[in-house]
Amino acid sequence: MCCDGTLFDFVAFAEGDARARLRVIREGRGFAQPCAAHDGACAIYETRPSACRAFVCELLDRHAREGASLDACLAIVRRARELLANRVRSDELDALMRHFDRA
Numbered sequence: 773m774c775c776d777g778t779l780f781d782f783v784a785f786a787e788g789d790a791r792a793r794l795r796v797i798r799e800g801r802g803f804a805q806p807c808a809a810h811d812g813a814c815a816i817y818e819t820r821p822s823a824c825r826a827f828v829c830e831l832l833d834r835h836a837r838e839g840a841s842l843d844a845c846l847a848i849v850r851r852a853r854e855l856l857a858n859r860v861r862s863d864e865l866d867a868l869m870r871h872f873d874r875a
């Protein structure tokens with residue numbers, strides 16, 4: 773969900789980030805999502821940009837650290853996808869989106 777363009781349309785580069793295989797946009801300041809290096813998984817994992825390295829999915833983190841129910845976390849992902857697919861902006865979606873952005 774984080775690399776396929778569902779959540780983001782742009783990721784900024786940091787100095788020194790490799791750019792191979794990425795669709796560089798905005799005068800070289802970052803790359804477009806969906807990510808050209810996403811093929812079910814990150815195809816450039818070892819050299820992925822800094823923002824990708826720093827990104828932590830709050831749901832995954834809560835599951836790993838606190839044992840939050842995986843089913844409950846996945847239900848949030850499904851609901852966010854549903855609202856995004858229908859282009860429904862709402863307080864509910866804004867609240868759900870906060871689960872995915874801890875970079």
Ligand code: SF4
Pocket residue numbers: 774775783807808809810811813814815816817820821824
């Ligand atoms: S470089 Fe890898 S981790 Fe970063 S957005 Fe692309 S697929 Fe995802």
